[in-house]
Amino acid sequence: MPLTPEQVNIIKACIPILKEGGVTLTTRFYQNMLSENPEVKGIFNQAHQATGAQPRALAHALLLYATYIDDLSKLTDLVERITAKHVVLNVQPEGYAIVGKYLIATMKEVLGEDVATPAVLEAWTAAYTDLAGLLIGIEEKMYEAGEWRGYRDFIVQQKIQETPNxxxxxxxxxxxxxxxxxxxxxxIGIKLNDEKYFANSAGTVRREYTLSDIGDGKTFRISVKKIPNGKASGFIHESLKVGDVVEIAPPEGDFVLAEPETTKNIIFIAGGIGITPIISLSKQVVSQYPNISATLVHAVHDPEDQPFTKELSSLEAESKGKYNVVSYYSKLSSTEAPNKTGHITSDDIKKLLPTSPEELQNTHVYYLGPLSFMTDISKYLSELNVEHTHREFFLPDQSLIVA
Known part of the structure; x- marks a missing residue:
């Protein structure tokens, strides 16, 4: 049921409150919900809870929702990203009911009775119900369109140590x-099950990992960095063995090549493990679009920290000069050309861009990495007036934070 004009006004009146105390609200919300519902705990990355990334992302989402409550079309891109993540995590309608219950209860607890009046709580209940219905409807269509629904058993055929981490x-x-x-x-989505290892989340966790190789119709490949205090990545590195069974949800996401038929130049910029989707995209460019000139800029600490070096060298050789790799090593004091030391700067990116306006119009930049890296690259590309930019986010939707 659509919100009444009065309810819309109430939601908009909450914007200053969300700006000032949104993170406090969402932090408490996650504490309440996860402590009392271990069955949903495995969906949420506890490392992101510890750093505050998840509460910050939800607080920004609530703020945006309140801001555009009367024109949700402005949130189309955000909705598409959220629903894609939900589908690979196999989020079901009953999960929305749990979230709604604890969100409204936490508003009452944190904001107090003077602010969280019956009218305010009623308006937010109606708003959440409306939004949940929208997302559930979109996700149902995505489930129906997938190659399979929910999870499917896969066997770990190979486990390859790309770097120490x-x-x-x-x-x-x-x-x-x-x-x-x-x-x-x-x-893709992955569900890992181990009663002992994941005892505090009902014996299971769910995560999404990028395809570092889309495979040949028989396999997928994902590549996982071990994260400090990361339960899923720790299990994958320490306990998962060849022959073990994991549950996989079908591929989703829109960080894909845009307009490759008319693109003349591509610049890929990856920070650390941000290379995982970009190596798949690089293989596609070299094998399918030989007329595109592409450069990969990969920022890592040192060569030992850099995965896929042999594959990247093979791509350079196969492309016959149309695909080139430049590595930036932040912990080295010297290196051999074309590689560089230090961090990527705006001037470095400027030197990679074509000088003519026509060529620049046919240039696309794809970038992915840690939050601080993404923030810097986003700023540089804006300053350089690069129109065609594409990005993906590993943490809970960084698009809410990265301008």
């Missing part, structure tokens, strides 16, 4: 029926 898993369907390859740049 990055492992790749080659995953094959247990039933042997093969898979439709995802698009380069997309990610």
């Amino acid at each position: 990055v492992v790749s898993l080659v995953l094959a369907p247990k039933d042997g029926r093969g898979v439709k390859p995802g698009k380069p740049g997309q990610y």
Whole structure:
């Protein structure tokens, strides 16, 4: 049921409150919900809870929702990203009911009776119900369109140590029926089960990981960096073995090549493990679009920290000069050209861009990495007036934070 004009005005009147205390509200919300519902705890990355990334993202989402409550079309991109993440995590309608219950209860607790009046709580209940219905409807269509619904058993066919902190898993369907390859740049959902390792989240966790190789119709490959205090990445690195079974949800995501038929130049900019979707995109460019000139700029601490070096070298050789890799090593004092030391700057990116306006119009930049890295690159590209930019986010929607 649509909100009444009075309810819309009440939601908008909450904007200053969300700006000032939104993170306090969402932090308490997650504490309440996760402590009392261990069955949903595995959906939420506890490392993101510890750093505050998840509460900050939700606080920004609530603020945006309140701001555009009367014109949700302005949030289309955000809705598309949220629903794609939900589908690979196999979020179901009953999960929305739990979130709604604790969100409204926490508003009453944190804001107090003077602010969280019956009218305010009623307006937010109506707003959340309306939004949940919208998302559930979109997600149902996505579930129906997927190659399979929910999770499917896959076997760990290979486990490859790419660097001391990055492992790749080659995953094959247990039933042997093969898979439709995802698009380069997309990610899959993974459900890991271990009663002992994940005891505080009802024996399971769910995560999404980018396809570092879309495979040949028989397998997928994901590549996972071990995160400090990360339960899923820790389990994958320390406990998961070849032959083990994991549950996989089909590929989703829109960090894919845009207008490749008319693109003349591509610049890929990756920070650390942000290389995972970009290596898939690089393979696609080299194999399918030989007329595109592409450069990958990869920022890492040092060569030991850099995965896929052999694959990248092979792509350079295969492209016959149309694809080039430049590495930036932040912990080295010297290196050999074309690689560089230090961090990527605006001037570095400017030197990679074509000088003519026509060429610049046919140039696309794809970038991904840690939050501070994304913030810097976003700023540089804006200053350089680069129109065609594309980005993906590993943390809870960084688009709410990165301008």
